[in-house]
Amino acid sequence: MTRYLLMTTRTENFDNTYVPAHYDYLNRLKEENRLEMYGPFGDGSGGAYLIQADSFEEAQKIGHSDPLIESGASILVVKEWLTK
DSSP: OEEEEEEEEEOTTOOGGGHHHHHHHHHHHHHTTOEEEEEEOTTSSEEEEEEEESSHHHHHHHHHTSHHHHTTSEEEEEEEOOOO
16 A cells, blocks of 8 residues: 545635545444544644545545545545555
């Protein structure tokens, strides 16, 4: 599996009511042994999480299934991360 960095940025439509579902989603990814680490940015603009996936397309699918993204509260950028 390859590592992918999923970065979320809050939109003007950000709503805190989606945050618990977002963390539930991250916990599910952790239980599936896909999530390596996650956390918010210090400036409050969003956050990032590092996952493992078989392809870029799968990583995008995982990211776009995040309740924050599905709701339009945040936008998503997915990058393959060649960590060492």
